Amino acid sequence: MTELGIGIVGGGYMGKAHAVAMSSVGAVFNTKLRPRLEMVAAGSVESAQRYRKAFGFARAAESWQQLVQDPKVEAIVIASPQETHRAIAEAAFELGKPVLCEKPLGASIKDARAMVAAAEKAGVVNMVGFNYIRTPASQFARQLLSEGTIGDVTYFRGEMTEDFLADPALPFNWRCEGLANGNMGDLAPHPINAALALMGPVARVMADIETVHSERSGQAVTNDDHSQLMLRFESGVMGHLYSSRIATGRKMGYAYEIHGTKGHIRFDQEDQNALWLYLAEGPEAQRGFRKILTGPAHPDFEPFCQGPGHGTGYQDQIIIEARDFLQAIETGTAVWPTFRDGLAVSEVIEAAWESTVTNSWVDVATH
Amino acid sequence: MTELGIGIVGGGYMGKAHAVAMSSVGAVFNTKLRPRLEMVAAGSVESAQRYRKAFGFARAAESWQQLVQDPKVEAIVIASPQETHRAIAEAAFELGKPVLCEKPLGASIKDARAMVAAAEKAGVVNMVGFNYIRTPASQFARQLLSEGTIGDVTYFRGEMTEDFLADPALPFNWRCEGLANGNMGDLAPHPINAALALMGPVARVMADIETVHSERSGQAVTNDDHSQLMLRFESGVMGHLYSSRIATGRKMGYAYEIHGTKGHIRFDQEDQNALWLYLAEGPEAQRGFRKILTGPAHPDFEPFCQGPGHGTGYQDQIIIEARDFLQAIETGTAVWPTFRDGLAVSEVIEAAWESTVTNSWVDVATH
Amino acid sequence: MTELGIGIVGGGYMGKAHAVAMSSVGAVFNTKLRPRLEMVAAGSVESAQRYRKAFGFARAAESWQQLVQDPKVEAIVIASPQETHRAIAEAAFELGKPVLCEKPLGASIKDARAMVAAAEKAGVVNMVGFNYIRTPASQFARQLLSEGTIGDVTYFRGEMTEDFLADPALPFNWRCEGLANGNMGDLAPHPINAALALMGPVARVMADIETVHSERSGQAVTNDDHSQLMLRFESGVMGHLYSSRIATGRKMGYAYEIHGTKGHIRFDQEDQNALWLYLAEGPEAQRGFRKILTGPAHPDFEPFCQGPGHGTGYQDQIIIEARDFLQAIETGTAVWPTFRDGLAVSEVIEAAWESTVTNSWVDVATH
Amino acid sequence: MTELGIGIVGGGYMGKAHAVAMSSVGAVFNTKLRPRLEMVAAGSVESAQRYRKAFGFARAAESWQQLVQDPKVEAIVIASPQETHRAIAEAAFELGKPVLCEKPLGASIKDARAMVAAAEKAGVVNMVGFNYIRTPASQFARQLLSEGTIGDVTYFRGEMTEDFLADPALPFNWRCEGLANGNMGDLAPHPINAALALMGPVARVMADIETVHSERSGQAVTNDDHSQLMLRFESGVMGHLYSSRIATGRKMGYAYEIHGTKGHIRFDQEDQNALWLYLAEGPEAQRGFRKILTGPAHPDFEPFCQGPGHGTGYQDQIIIEARDFLQAIETGTAVWPTFRDGLAVSEVIEAAWESTVTNSWVDVATH
Ligand SMILES: NC(=O)C1=CN([C@@H]2O[C@H](COP(=O)(O)OP(=O)(O)OC[C@H]3O[C@@H](n4cnc5c(N)ncnc54)[C@H](O)[C@@H]3O)[C@@H](O)[C@H]2O)C=CC1
Ligand SMILES: NC(=O)C1=CN([C@@H]2O[C@H](COP(=O)(O)OP(=O)(O)OC[C@H]3O[C@@H](n4cnc5c(N)ncnc54)[C@H](O)[C@@H]3O)[C@@H](O)[C@H]2O)C=CC1
Ligand SMILES: NC(=O)C1=CN([C@@H]2O[C@H](COP(=O)(O)OP(=O)(O)OC[C@H]3O[C@@H](n4cnc5c(N)ncnc54)[C@H](O)[C@@H]3O)[C@@H](O)[C@H]2O)C=CC1
Ligand SMILES: NC(=O)C1=CN([C@@H]2O[C@H](COP(=O)(O)OP(=O)(O)OC[C@H]3O[C@@H](n4cnc5c(N)ncnc54)[C@H](O)[C@@H]3O)[C@@H](O)[C@H]2O)C=CC1
Structure with a gap:
């Protein structure tokens, strides 16, 4: 068991989540490396102190x-x-330090490419924070697919x-400007990552992207509210992705359905x-959809609880x-998803945007 | 109360359903006109006698x-x-007899157009059998939309x-040939009709249509298995439709979700x-999706049962x-959906097919 | 195919349901006997004419x-x-006419016993209207149990x-007086019938029965609002029944769960x-509760529809x-449930009432 | 912020859960007291070292x-x-050290009483580990009840x-002997605690308790498999509790329903x-049961995640x-549930056992 000094940039929503995770991961998984919360940085010194x-x-x-x-980080x-993702990552790689970067990989595809280059040049661990695919249930879905259970x-x-x-009456805020903060920048990466993880590479896409509420507090909203993508995977399979920040009533609608010749997930x-x-x-x-509750029989559940159905969060x-x-x-x-895997997500997004210009199917490979 | 002599062509799946319906509709709804099962026709005299x-x-x-x-019909x-739809309908209109025609309106858009022309020339009652939209629940959904409940x-x-x-091992049968019997001909009309009923006219579509299992019993399958359509309604709203006859596990997946600024159905x-x-x-x-059970407070439920939650089928x-x-x-x-409404469904289908050729958005109005 | 003249006493909630059923049962099930709606009786001549x-x-x-x-009935x-059940049934049996009597079997256990005696003396068909147990789903549950599927x-x-x-503010009405109209008289018979159908005879019961809202419109409510019964079946199995007319939010809560050594329904x-x-x-x-949608593979579904999941009501x-x-x-x-089966339900109710007096377990056999 | 040395006795299922909790609680809730994992004890020195x-x-x-x-504990x-609960708790209280004891409070009601006495004599913090009632959802249920939302x-x-x-074929193990390890000793405390927390004190009970599989591996099972309790709360309200370790298919069936005059939870x-x-x-x-997803609007959710519907475990x-x-x-x-609250649970259990002897209702107060 060796200690490892961790530095976290940001102490907001995800900064806190990572700090808590680093506090408990050792006890939960009996890891060889034991993280030590060494240093936190934030937008101001005051907030860093608070965190x-x-x-x-x-x-x-x-x-x-x-x-x-800092040498202890x-x-x-x-x-x-x-x-901020790109500059921080580049600096870290420069010093040969491993990086776990929250999704998405930078603010643009240019960022993403530069970050992959830096990571691969440095040859150190690089990983993107697509957390949802890591639930025991979604890991199990991947396992079922790879074993051919649904044909x-x-x-x-x-x-x-x-x-x-x-709510159209919500005032303008930072989320309403900057492509990276719009639906395509902020939300779409998750289901695209899910699609890649579960189904493999995407061959081509055809998208429709829309800003529904184009003005808030009298100010123009400059990024998108929701989008849909028709797609074909390299396997030939047909797919569809929808993402939205205006889906009234949906709180955590990270969802998928997968039809197979022998089953359905x-x-x-x-x-x-x-x-x-x-x-x-x-x-x-006797056939029907079974509601399988995750438990020790599923990936990464038991370290959290020995009882099936007791639930992770x-x-x-x-x-x-x-x-x-x-x-x-x-x-x-290397651990999936690496920066390269993160780039693959950005490429699908790029192709989707292009298809809204050409109004036709766009090959992802060319991006 | 007056009797009305009914003639039904076909005594299979839907022929029986209509015969049973005509037997009980009077008692259920206390209708002024009371149907009398006068005559049935089928593919052979023997089967007609059996029916x-x-x-x-x-x-x-x-x-x-x-x-x-027959004058009593x-x-x-x-x-x-x-x-067979077109010829029968044309003959009936020729004699000024009202027609309720099962969906879809004929085997092709040409049929559909001819049938609308015949119906409107005759000026008699003409109606297409889109039954699913008539459940108390879906009628209530339409009511909620028209009242603006979800904004x-x-x-x-x-x-x-x-x-x-x-199941790819299922042998070739009549459903495997003829566009009218494929997914687009047979299944897609229902959700398209739902979309039109709930959302109004479709402005344009972009589709992907596929025959997944292209051979059965060594014979080529010549129609499609499933399809997806991106669409924009005339209102500007974005939409998506998926229909499939190979969706393992789904038995009656006539389903929809409608997002609004104030709610979600x-x-x-x-x-x-x-x-x-x-x-x-x-x-x-205290907010959450409510599971509303249909009951006497909803359209057309009470005649079937005074008890809420007791269910219709x-x-x-x-x-x-x-x-x-x-x-x-x-x-x-005229009662919705008339033949003209049925034609509107066929036009969306036609535009969808065209978009698979042009690989781009197609305006429905031009069809 | 022979016609059979049907006479229905009552044209309210259930009278209508039976009238509609008799109108369509021939077409649905291709029955040998074809009912003819011969005569209806009601509380007044005017209402009978209206029905x-x-x-x-x-x-x-x-x-x-x-x-x-009437000889044609x-x-x-x-x-x-x-x-009114008892007098009508006795008169019918006197003339050797078959009777389908709505639940419960008379207004008291005395009625029930007399009705069984009359039915068995006459030796004609006698049946009680416990309809819920006749859904395809509940018939299938019985089948699964009899085949030992859940051990x-x-x-x-x-x-x-x-x-x-x-709602405690609802005004006093006829349902608020007379034991036969209370929860134990009106609602409890259904789940007790279900218990008997699914599990076999009840050996003993211990009950708690309560009138929660003891006054309405200033008048005393003289029958019960809800009740619970602990029970043991003759098989030794432990059971529980709850019935209520004040279960806010529940509309048709005819529900059961059955635990077995190999499964659960x-x-x-x-x-x-x-x-x-x-x-x-x-x-x-891969284990989990499956939601099985009824379809042609289940009892009595197919005559209503060839499509699984299309639903009966x-x-x-x-x-x-x-x-x-x-x-x-x-x-x-004889067709289950006969009057004797209806009496078995009344006997459980009688034992339950007694247990509220003795405050102890009561054997059903002694009732 | 002050450190607090924590000693945990046991490193199994719950010992680990508490160790993980103590590792992360500070970061999650920004607590004033910061626990330090000082010492762990177990059944053997080797296992303690491993933990x-x-x-x-x-x-x-x-x-x-x-x-x-240990002074640092x-x-x-x-x-x-x-x-082991009683001796450990008594020794801790002797030294004036606060104790969080896993449910149930000792192996018998005698233990429970002694533990309450020791705790109250010492006058230090004492708490029983009824964790389930602490989910945001169950805390919210308590809030709704106290605000009268459902009348x-x-x-x-x-x-x-x-x-x-x-599974009756499972071999004999330690859970099969000792009342404290049976269903009434091990499982029933949780729903009884829930009942007390949500509904207040229980006035009287009437129970049925059973050992269904009385032999395993040829050895007699000496404690119970499942049980049901009819009860009346001091408020007069009717209740029912069922607990079971043989409920095939149920994994974490800690569940409740509460009917009120204005609503239902x-x-x-x-x-x-x-x-x-x-x-x-x-x-x-528009009425129906709403599925409310927990989120920042509910008790104790936000510290885990800012996003509603993102879930706790x-x-x-x-x-x-x-x-x-x-x-x-x-x-x-004092923090609920104290040892005295834990004793209240044991008293209901005691009364339940007695009712199986007397075959009648038993007042809890007399226990
Ligand atoms: N994986 C997931 O489920 C989620 C991922 N995210 C991603 O996490 C990242 C952070 O998002 P949130 O935590 O929601 O934002 P936030 O606004 O809650 O927190 C951002 C943090 O970054 C700090 N910060 C800002 N500028 C900085 C600078 N120049 N130097 C150092 N620190 C700076 C702020 O002080 C703040 O602590 C984003 O990339 C976002 O896309 C966000 C939410 C969910
Ligand atoms: N609204 C809905 O939910 C459904 C609608 N349909 C539609 O109903 C129509 C009938 O389909 P099904 O009942 O499933 O077919 P089916 O194969 O069960 O029955 C067809 C009937 O038509 C009769 N028939 C065939 N050729 C004939 C001819 N030349 N003259 C007279 N009768 C002839 C056959 O004898 C048979 O009785 C189709 O248009 C279909 O698209 C079918 C199923 C569901
Ligand atoms: N199986 C089930 O799901 C249900 C069964 N029932 C049972 O059905 C029976 C009827 O109940 P509902 O239809 O709800 O009552 P209702 O009040 O709707 O109808 C009662 C009918 O009986 C007629 N009637 C009253 N006194 C009469 C008399 N002396 N002679 C002839 N007709 C007379 C009335 O005119 C009326 O048409 C009851 O025994 C009830 O327990 C009721 C509802 C559901
Ligand atoms: N709140 C809840 O949800 C749950 C509570 N429990 C309760 O937690 C307690 C522990 O149960 P589990 O963790 O399931 O048991 P376990 O068998 O997993 O762990 C028991 C631990 O106690 C240790 N131990 C045994 N004898 C000891 C002794 N004399 N001195 C020191 N350590 C000793 C063992 O080495 C082991 O580490 C029980 O009282 C049980 O009822 C258990 C499971 C769930």
């Missing part, structure tokens, strides 16, 4: 630059806004629906401890992610 | 022609294969998923007595349809 | 006595209040919950087309009941 | 006695078998159903992030529990 006390870091940094360079988690897949539908901007993160599975086997009269995904990051550092092995 | 006995018709016809011409229900609609997703051809025909409604009102902590939709047909005849008023 | 027209009876009776005696359905049963929980008197009539089945077989990771149960009644008449065979 | 390393304790104790007496969590409560039904001993821990609420208000046609309840324990220590205020 230090609240989350139990040893020190607060004056800037992310200081944090990255041995691994870095980037949980600051998308615009040949014939259709995939994914979505990521929330409603935090559904359905999942909705709003009930993250259940995976629905239909199998076209056994007597016709949002924070637990981040703990699993932390475990994977630590393991990658310990073993020196 | 006569089973369903209680007074007489069996030797052919649909005989049925249409005052109204006609067409429940035979799509290829301005921002997204519509519809589907029609079944699995009767999901969801429905799935597999639980046809529930409508899910989210309202963005009241204390945040498939057959009851056909009874509601029969009531509407009788009422149209009695009052001489 | 005649609405439901399509040939004639209206001046009294139930006239109806029973060959079989009788009793759908009038509990107080040895270890626990049964049943309920019948509605909320028609949940759950059902709720509010989603009457689904049966939930858990099987302790196959890989642990309340009215369809009454049609199945009518089929069974006709078949019993045709074949001269 | 020390795995969970990150500073030291392993040679015995629980050593742990209790300032607060104690008891997570060892029921038989006057008329019925309560609770259950705790699992299936870890459902339902909860099932298998979907712990949803609370179902029916309100008898607004238009009849089993481990998070233990973190909330740890926060409450720390707060009690910091403020010197």
